[in-house]
Amino acid sequence: MSAAASALSAPASAARIAAANASVLPARVALLGTGTVGGAVLARLNAWHGTRLGERLSLVHVANSRRAAVDRAGLAPERAATALTASDRPSSLDDVAAALSWDGLAGDGARVVVDATASEAVAERHAQWLAQGIHVVTACKIGQGTSLARWRAIRDACARGGSGYGDSATVGAGLPLLRSLRELQAGGDRIHAIAGVLSGSLAWLFNHYDGMRPFSALVRQARDAGYTEPDPRDDLSGEDVRRKLLILARAAGVALDAGEVEVASLVPPELAILSKDGVDAALPALDVPLRERYAAAYKNGEKLRFIARLDCGGDGRHTARVGLESLPGDHPLAGGAGTDNKVAIWSDRYRVQPLVIQGPGAGAEVTAAGLLDDVLRLVG
Numbered sequence: 538m539s540a541a542a543s544a545l546s547a548p549a550s551a552a553r554i555a556a557a558n559a560s561v562l563p564a565r566v567a568l569l570g571t572g573t574v575g576g577a578v579l580a581r582l583n584a585w586h587g588t589r590l591g592e593r594l595s596l597v598h599v600a601n602s603r604r605a606a607v608d609r610a611g612l613a614p615e616r617a618a619t620a621l622t623a624s625d626r627p628s629s630l631d632d633v634a635a636a637l638s639w640d641g642l643a644g645d646g647a648r649v650v651v652d653a654t655a656s657e658a659v660a661e662r663h664a665q666w667l668a669q670g671i672h673v674v675t676a677c678k679i680g681q682g683t684s685l686a687r688w689r690a691i692r693d694a695c696a697r698g699g700s701g702y703g704d705s706a707t708v709g710a711g712l713p714l715l716r717s718l719r720e721l722q723a724g725g726d727r728i729h730a731i732a733g734v735l736s737g738s739l740a741w742l743f744n745h746y747d748g749m750r751p752f753s754a755l756v757r758q759a760r761d762a763g764y765t766e767p768d769p770r771d772d773l774s775g776e777d778v779r780r781k782l783l784i785l786a787r788a789a790g791v792a793l794d795a796g797e798v799e800v801a802s803l804v805p806p807e808l809a810i811l812s813k814d815g816v817d818a819a820l821p822a823l824d825v826p827l828r829e830r831y832a833a834a835y836k837n838g839e840k841l842r843f844i845a846r847l848d849c850g851g852d853g854r855h856t857a858r859v860g861l862e863s864l865p866g867d868h869p870l871a872g873g874a875g876t877d878n879k880v881a882i883w884s885d886r887y888r889v890q891p892l893v894i895q896g897p898g899a900g901a902e903v904t905a906a907g908l909l910d911d912v913l914r915l916v917g
């Protein structure tokens with residue numbers, strides 16, 4: 538599979554099987570993660586109860602990091618959280634493929650793992666499931682947004698297993714970013730450059746920060762609203778944005794390695810070294826440096842925005858960087874509200890004026906919708 542090929546579309550054989558079974562067999566779905574995003578997936582599945590969309594999917598496995606609830610006949614989404622709380626079955630990634638299997642059941646339909654965790658251990662399994670013919674749909678960026686070796690393993694496993702990888706929710710929380718990059722290339726364009734705001738939580742923070750309230754108080758608010766990563770340092774350090782830029786770059790045909798992205802972190806060393814439990818109390822370490830950055834920008838009539846930039850270069854050389862920039866107030870990337878992501882894409886056809894895609898880039902509901910859109914596309 539080429540770098541430009543859509544990771545979304547299941548290869549023809551899987552699509553044919555899915556289509557042949559679509560009218561009779563609901564796809565079997567395992568949901569990993571029942572936090573902010575996973576909880577919203579359950580709520581959306583529940584809202585589909587009794588509808589044609591709901592009939593296409595059967596939730597057979599739900600797990601968090603501690604427990605799992607499994608029902609080979611299908612769990613009612615509205616009761617899945619209660620079933621999980623009541624379950625004494627420990628969560629084990631070794632059990633997922635068996636829970637999805639059609640063994641002993643009349644059928645051979647689609648199987649899907651939905652990854653709504655931020656877990657390295659789960660991401661490490663993506664390639665294994667894909668190679669077994671199980672589709673993987675993920676909000677977690679660790680699969681495609683870390684090492685090149687893992688990204689390649691995922692793509693190879695899709696080809697071997699005839700399975701598809703749904704990644705719309707990994708960048709822009711389901712905004713049509715990856716899809717647009719792939720469609721441009723499918724239409725013959727080369728991608729020249731990408732620049733923009735890729736973090737919903739950092740967008741929200743810098744859209745709200747006025748230099749008066751402590752920055753740390755806003756970080757707590759963004760976390761409580763479900764916009765940040767489970768550990769908000771993953772956002773503030775630029776790591777989450779680095780992962781998104783790597784996913785975009787690789788989808789744009791640039792085999793970018795994580796170390797090639799220059800990242801300017803907002804996290805002071807005294808906050809970076811703490812264990813996750815100590816983070817909340819130490820967040821005020823952000824306040825003075827951010828107030829100073831804000832004051833300098835304000836003096837020049839500028840706005841602070843956390844920007845990711847990729848220049849694909851024409852000669853095979855590329856540059857990538859991520860960090861806080863002070864932009865003129867009327868700069869195209871300075872606009873937007875709330876958690877808006879705003880991304881400009883330059884390509885052969887958008888050589889001078891870029892294609893610009895803007896919309897909410899974090900939040901449980903949009904992310905869950907992006908995940909389930911991918912599930913429906915993959916199962917036919």
Ligand SMILES: NC(=O)C1=CN([C@@H]2O[C@H](COP(=O)(O)OP(=O)(O)OC[C@H]3O[C@@H](n4cnc5c(N)ncnc54)[C@H](OP(=O)(O)O)[C@@H]3O)[C@@H](O)[C@H]2O)C=CC1
Binds near residue numbers: 628653676677901
């Ligand atoms: N929040 C957002 O707006 C967006 C988030 N994302 C991505 O979605 C993912 C989830 O984020 P979010 O819902 O906010 O995080 P949460 O911390 O709210 O939820 C994470 C969930 O994953 C579970 N989990 C951890 N390890 C495992 C495991 N080995 N097996 C099964 N479940 C596991 C946790 O279990 P337990 O409860 O036991 O800890 C928890 O239920 C992240 O990768 C994030 O980057 C993507 C786009 C937007």
Ligand SMILES: N[C@@H](CC=O)C(=O)O
Binds near residue numbers: 709
């Ligand atoms: N923490 C992330 C959530 C979506 O990926 C962000 O702030 O964008």
